[in-house]
Amino acid sequence: MIAQGVHLVNAFANQRIHVKWCCDIMQDNLDYVVNNYSPEQITKDYKDVLNDSEVDGVMILTTHDIRLKIITEAANAGKHIYVEKPMSTTPEESYKIMKVIRKTGVKLVVGFNRRCAPAIEDAVAIYEKQRANPVDAPWRYNRLGGEHTPLREEEATMIMMRINDDLKSFKAYAMDEMIGEGSLIGELCHFADLACFILKKEPIKVYAEGWSRINQVLTLQFEDLSVVNIFETAVGSFDHPKELIEIYHKGVSVVVDHFLQLRVGGREDIYKKNYPFLSDPYPNITEGEGTNLYINKVRERNRVVTNECDFGFPSVNKGHYKMLDRFVDCILVGAESPCNELDGARATLITLKARESIRKGLPIKISSDEYDYYFAF
Numbered sequence: 001m002i003a004q005g006v007h008l009v010n011a012f013a014n015q016r017i018h019v020k021w022c023c024d025i026m027q028d029n030l031d032y033v034v035n036n037y038s039p040e041q042i043t044k045d046y047k048d049v050l051n052d053s054e055v056d057g058v059m060i061l062t063t064h065d066i067r068l069k070i071i072t073e074a075a076n077a078g079k080h081i082y083v084e085k086p087m088s089t090t091p092e093e094s095y096k097i098m099k100v101i102r103k104t105g106v107k108l109v110v111g112f113n114r115r116c117a118p119a120i121e122d123a124v125a126i127y128e129k130q131r132a133n134p135v136d137a138p139w140r141y142n143r144l145g146g147e148h149t150p151l152r153e154e155e156a157t158m159i160m161m162r163i164n165d166d167l168k169s170f171k172a173y174a175m176d177e178m179i180g181e182g183s184l185i186g187e188l189c190h191f192a193d194l195a196c197f198i199l200k201k202e203p204i205k206v207y208a209e210g211w212s213r214i215n216q217v218l219t220l221q222f223e224d225l226s227v228v229n230i231f232e233t234a235v236g237s238f239d240h241p242k243e244l245i246e247i248y249h250k251g252v253s254v255v256v257d258h259f260l261q262l263r264v265g266g267r268e269d270i271y272k273k274n275y276p277f278l279s280d281p282y283p284n285i286t287e288g289e290g291t292n293l294y295i296n297k298v299r300e301r302n303r304v305v306t307n308e309c310d311f312g313f314p315s316v317n318k319g320h321y322k323m324l325d326r327f328v329d330c331i332l333v334g335a336e337s338p339c340n341e342l343d344g345a346r347a348t349l350i351t352l353k354a355r356e357s358i359r360k361g362l363p364i365k366i367s368s369d370e371y372d373y374y375f376a377f
């Protein structure tokens, strides 16, 4: 699904990528790529790809239950790796993946693509600017007085993330405890990673309520007293946008509304910015901006679907193309991975600890030595 919907389009569109092989164990999927793209070769055996000395990098887009084996063999064959999220689903898998990546020296990029979404990049830049040089807007209250005794928690960042998913949009295996492992492990890793990426601080504790399969609320505490709240529901409706991310720090609020609109409070230099749709089957619907425009387009989509046939949602830029392009930079110019094996292991551990918290009904401590391993080579 993610290959056909996103990565094949992006890889074939990227002038710096030559897609030599497409691999899948299912003939229907190989037929799809042959009919829609022009890979030089197709195969049902991924070893054919790894044995090809012309191949510089591979994208591993399978379900996560079979990643470790393919990553290990790809790294040992000297291939750089882009792997879809989650990178791993146990600490043991994380350990083995990190070890083989460090030992072979290949680059690994975990597909936490939201790091590269234009609206997120802008939000992080504004947040970091405020953190480096906190400036009060001239209209901010100052009843504490200019020289007030500082509060420790004034240094913190508060973040809220809302994910409005729909259970009926998940494939059945995503809810299977032994394959997809539910939305907590399979999906919330995106947001656990995003929290770490925004803050650049270590998480120290997680408390979660809800269920592992769907419907979770996570409260993550970081080493600098920052708190991140991640709210996921799968019992709402896609009539409304999926993701809202709000960052608060030192008198500034930065809001990313479904990657379509950035709203900033507390700064003089920026107030609002709109982002274009990635694809828009409803260009005739123009009323509103940001997520209001989105909702109007989705209403039109629903009318078409109800009366005629299945038709797509307008899509937004979640950073997939840029993440892949940065993978190319890793290969061609030796750039740092935009999301490496340590980032992948950290996100996995956070979601595993959140699941433990849900099941025990207790807050769970997170220690960096549980994912930032030492390797005795």
Ligand SMILES: NC(=O)c1ccc[n+]([C@@H]2O[C@H](COP(=O)([O-])OP(=O)(O)OC[C@H]3O[C@@H](n4cnc5c(N)ncnc54)[C@H](O)[C@@H]3O)[C@@H](O)[C@H]2O)c1
Binding pocket: 001, 002, 003, 023, 024, 025, 026, 029, 044, 046, 061, 062, 063, 064, 066, 084, 085, 086, 111, 112, 113, 186
């Ligand atoms: N980053 C994102 O936005 C995003 C979105 C959706 C899914 N994903 C992730 O992408 C991954 C794939 O999800 P999906 O929904 O596309 O799954 P999918 O089931 O549609 O696709 C997985 C494919 O892997 C193939 N496959 C399985 N074993 C193989 C093997 N040994 N060799 C070659 N091919 C093999 C399957 O035949 C299938 O075509 C999941 O881990 C999911 O979490 C990421």
